[in-house]
Amino acid sequence: MKPENLNNFSQKHRGSVEDSTTENNSLSSDSDIEDISSASGDQKRIVQGLRKIIKKNNTKINDLVAKLTIAEIHLASEKEKSNYKDDLIKLTNENKDLSVKQLQRNILDLEKELALSKNQGSIKEKDKETSGLVDCDDQYKKRIAELNALIDKLEGKLEEKSIKLANFNEKSNEYENNLSEKDKQIEKLEYELTESKAKIVKLESTIHEKDEELVEWNRKTQKCEAKIKSYEANINEMNKKLSEFNLGAECCLDKSLVLMNCTATPLIKLVSLPDEKPFAAVFEEIPSAGLWMVIQRRIDGSVSFDPFDNCYSDGFGEIGTEFWLGLEKLHKLTTSRKYELYIELVDFDDVRTFARYDHFVVGSNKENYKLISLGDYSGNAGDALRSKVNCAFETLWWCHPHDDKCNLNGQYYESKVQLYDWNGLWWGSWNMGNRYSLKSCKMLIKPRH
Structure with a gap:
């Protein structure tokens, strides 16, 4: 009612x-x-x-x-x-x-x-x-x-x-x-439900981004797999060439390689580095010092070491004669682990001498491949490379503006020549303080145990 x-x-x-x-x-x-x-x-x-x-x-x-x-x-x-x-x-x-x-x-x-x-x-x-x-x-x-x-x-x-x-x-x-x-x-x-919906939207966005990243990673993986297959094909091809080279290496050692006294037949191996194609390297046995990788050789002047003719960062020459391994490879090798440096020198009187350093490090391209470290010295050639520590690599060698004591990448002379300028193949001051050209030289490295 x-x-x-x-x-x-x-x-x-x-x-x-x-x-x-x-x-x-x-x-x-x-x-x-x-x-x-x-x-x-x-x-x-x-x-x-x-x-x-x-x-x-x-x-x-x-x-x-x-x-x-x-x-x-x-x-x-x-x-x-x-x-x-x-x-x-x-x-x-x-x-x-x-x-x-x-x-x-x-x-x-x-x-x-x-x-x-x-x-x-x-x-x-x-x-x-x-x-x-x-x-x-x-x-x-x-x-x-x-x-x-x-x-x-x-x-x-x-x-x-x-x-x-x-x-x-x-x-x-x-x-x-x-x-x-x-x-x-x-x-x-309702407020918690709204927040949950917002979180779900955010998670869905994150999942979408992760899906896109996964697609990108799959694309990169496929690209890497293609590169790996290409590298494997290149390695197989190089192994084939190396096997052919090793078959004829013994007969041509007297013409293409200069061996150190009492060393065995050189070995050629493939070396792999990050972001680098595998490359062939020469290894030699040094008595009481083990197996070393050759990074530089000068024997007859058959290869020009002029920086206008070759690229020192990439390397040049022939591993059977004269060559330079390359500054980029040296940087990646010496910064990946601790390496020693061994330098063998021979003058035109056939006098042999060496210099050995226990911690050899080369800087990056941004650092102009400067000589970062040498470690301790031993040998009988003299510590001529010590003045180059912290010096950048310029044109063809590590240069010091006020103190020049060596240059192993300079102009090659076929006979004993007294040098009056910096450009030449020389190490320290021999023969009563005079600077004379060298007949041959080698630079080798190996990991330090």
Whole structure:
């Protein structure tokens, strides 16, 4: 039942009570005037007292109906907040309707009895009327007591409904608090869900990037595999050529290779370096010193060591005659592990001498392939290369602007020649401090154990 309907219902019933009271008052107005004019003073006071009681009861009834109407409106508004309030409002409305109807019926019966008692009297029988008014007064008092009891009962029920309504409001508040807490939990879960979705998007982006990197790595791997196959083919081809070269090497040693005293037949091996194609290198055995790799040889001047004709960084010449291994290879070899350097020198009087260094290191291209280290010296040729440490490689040798003590890549002379300038094949100052050209020289390296 909606609040406006309840309000109309209450107004309708209040109107009926008031109308009935007014009607009874109007119906009895003439008789009351007649009765009052003929009745004694006591009878008048009794009738007036009954009227006051009825009016007072009507006022209480109207107040109760107003309170019930307010309670109905409050319950109707609470019904809008929660669906389960309907049962309580419905129960309250039913009890209220029954109570109001019962109270209205009692009031109507009381008013009818009052009117009937007034009409039954006669002015001629004053004693009987006086006796009847006394009985009527007792009956009214009894009815009034019953009406007051009913009012008290109705007020008790109203108080009980108010307590239930308070409990209901408390439960409703608790329910609303629970709903608020659930809303906060839902909001937190939605926030976590949003963050999870953002993380998923980020992970998907990372996976996509990794997939692209994997594709790139696969491409590079395929390219490397192709290079490896090419290298393997080159190695096979070089091994084939080396096998052919080794078959005829023994017969041509006297023409193409100059051997050190007491050395065995040179060995030719393939050497691999990072980012370099495998290259063939000559290895020679030095008595009591082990197997060494030849990195430079000068024997007859058959190869030009002029920097305008050859590239010192890449290397040049023929491994069977004169050659220079290359500065880039020397850098990668000597920086990959610790290497020793062995230099053999022969003059035109066939005097042999050597110089040995235990830590030979060549710098990178960015450092102009400078001579970084030589380590400790041993030998009988003299420590002529020591002055070149920390010097850059310029044109054809490590150069020191103020101290020139050797040059093994200079111009080759076919006979003993005294040198007056820097360009020539020489080492230190032999023959009473004079500088003479050398007949041959070798530079060899090996890993230091």
